Amino acid sequence: MQTRYQLIRSLADGKFHSGEWLAQQLGLSRAAVWKQIKGLREQWEMEIHAVSGRGYRLAHPLELLQKERILALLSPEIRCTLGGLEIHDSIGSTSEHLMQQATAGAPNGQICLAERQTAGRGRRGRKWISPYGSNIYLSLLWQFPLAPIELSGVSLAAGLAVMRALKRLGVTEIGLKWPNDILWQERKLAGLLLEVTGESEGPSQVILGVGLNTCLPNQQGSRIDQPWVDLGSIPGGQQVGRNQLAAELIHQLINALECFEREKLVSLLDEWRQQDLYHNKTVALQMGSQTIVGKHVGIDKNGALLLSHAGEVKAYFAGEVSLRPSQGDGHANTID
Ligand code: ATP
Ligand code: BTN
DSSP, X not given: OHHHHHHHHHXXXXXXXXXXXXHHHHTOOHHHHHHHHHHHHHTSOOOEEEETTTEEEESSOOOOOOHHHXXXXXXXXXXXXXXXXXXXXXXXXXXXXHHHHHHTTOOTTEEEEESOBSSOBOGGGOBOOOOTTSEEEEEEEEEESSOGXXXXXXXXXXXXXXXXXXXXXXXXXXXXXXXXXXXXTTEEEEEEEEEEEEOTTSOEEEEEEEEEESSOOHHHHTTOSSOBOOGGGSTTTTTOOHHHHHHHHHHHHHHHHHHHHHHTTTTTHHHHHHTBTTTTSEEEEEETTEEEXXXXXXXXXXXXXXXXXXXXXXXXXXXXXXXEEOOSXXXXXXXX
């Protein structure tokens, strides 16, 4: 496997490299280089051009993640807060890995990044498509002196942090879908997964996972069963480097978690509402086999969505609920 990663590193600049040069770099025969290229194409679905007389090149150059670069981009305060920063070439799931690390006593603020996930996960057992080098897969371990029940709003704070990071880097026209998806024109750019454990009176720990598409190849994207987008396709997104993005995400996530610990959602709610794509719109809330259509009239101080339906306003927590835009005419109804 080591050879495969060395080969990717040699090709990362997106330029042509001859089979002979690659063979020399990797200490392999040219036939063995070809076999490796075949493996990358067939098993990892990487798009690699082969042109006789010129050699091989990646269809898109890759900016690989580098620990030293990310650390250098963080402020001294944030560096002090970090428990540690791990970068893996390939891993099952960065969140699953951190969960195991946490059980083994990993410190607060431990971060795990990966170039590729083989078992990336979304909410409620759904899959997160995670090809090599083309997106950000980041998980962060955070301990709170609070009871798990007090953390109901933390996923909104984390979503806002991802928005702030993207905006700081010049990405525009994006918004939030409750509880914490980041969308561009109703297409999913990023998603967050928060897994909370702890004693009923506290303390609690959160494993916060962020998946953010930077350049998602269509081949893999075609397996996603809802509209999606990547940074490379949206205004202000093309120039964002992955190391810079990882550093800005770490910065904003830690700031937002510290703020949440001090004052919950109090100082974050107004900013959240301003970027809420579905506020005052008719939406469908899916809960298992039941769907309730109503008007999204706000978010309360615990992060619950307020839905006006059948003449009353009720609060819904994110756990088992998915929000979808509704094609309806504004009349609230229930569908089973
Ligand atoms: P919810 O509104 O409940 O968050 P969701 O359908 O977005 O619902 P999640 O569990 O949040 O579901 O995210 C997983 C879903 O995201 C997958 O089922 C798939 O539709 C989509 N998905 C998977 N990988 C990607 C990706 N790389 N980029 C964008 N969307 C993805
Ligand atoms: C969602 O929208 O459901 C959340 C997707 C979260 C994906 C990220 S990628 C990094 C971390 N590791 C995982 O296995 N999932 C999260």
